[in-house]
Amino acid sequence: MGRIERPAPPYMQVATHLRDRIHSGELRPGDPLPSDRDLSEQWKISRVTAQKALVYLAAEDLIERRVGVGSFVKRPAPGEPAADESSPPRRVFLGYAFDGASSSHVIAASMAPATSSAAVAFGVEEGTPLFARRTVVLGVSGPVALVTTWCRETDADTIPELAKRTPLPVPIQDLIAVDGPAGRQVRETTDARGATPAEAAGLNIPPATPVLTGHLVHTSREGATVVFIEHVTTNTVTISYALARNASPPART
Known part of the structure; x- marks a missing residue:
């Protein structure tokens, strides 16, 4: 059984333990x-x-995650070059969390007209039908955030889990496999403004109450948008990243 020690973050200690087991051949x-x-x-x-x-570990290209099946040590492709340890590390998106959040509920999962932000992210006209998965994040005293996750209709059609109003088995960007996790990039923007009437109703706050907004864009290696996430919150949001290099296990004979 593992045991968490400080000061390394717990997820990093677990990842290091599993990485060592992979590199040792266990x-x-x-x-x-x-x-x-x-x-x-x-x-x-x-x-x-x-x-x-x-x-x-998936971002390091050491493992592959199969939806509904599990995670497996990755099999190197024939002729795959060894990792270049001198290359600069990549920033890996790990997730985000809203202060005060205790649970979340999916309130809609269907095709919807693209908002102006989603339209810009996907390079389409505002109002173009895209798949939207809307979630309300709850705290002890009520809603603390509204989150809308957007993807293309073609991806939604091939992944039935997206249309269910139940928690996803893995993050949506892992369900939509484009280039594998190591090929994805993430960029985010944040802003502060007054809540719109619809946002105010969803958060149970007066219209124009100051809120934090954020946009997360997951793109493929070529720069095409795969997933776009926009959130509105009355609380602080923490976005977690880590630095990683591709670190495929050494070849064995």
Whole structure:
């Protein structure tokens, strides 16, 4: 059983432990990794923290995550070059959290007219139909954030989990496999303004109440938008990143 120590972040300690098992040969290409539930129980951490560890290893190109199946040590492609340890590290998006949040509920998951922000992100005209998954994040005293996740209709049609009003098994950007996690890039913008009437109604606050807004754009290696997330909150939001290099396990004979 693992044991979390300080000061390294818990997810990094778990990721390091699994990486060492891969590099030592204890876990070989194709071998399954513990699930986030198992890691949570073994290390006495939350499932969110366990997922961060797996996301980080996937970003390093060490493992692949298969929706509904699990995570596995990645099999190097024939002729795949070794990782360049001298290359600059990449920033890996791990997730975000709203202060005061205790639960979340999906309130809609269907095609919807693209907002101006979503239209810009996907390079389409405002009002173009896109798939939207809307979630309200709740705190002890009521709603603390509204989150809308957008993707293209073609992706929504091939992933039935998106249309269900239930928690996704993995982050939506992992469900939509484009270039693999190592090929994705994330950029974010934040702003502050007054809440619109619709936002005020969803957050149970007076119209024009100051709110924080944020946009997260997940793009493919070529720069095409894969997932666009916009959120509005009355509380502080924490966005988590880590630095990683591609670190494929050494070839074995």
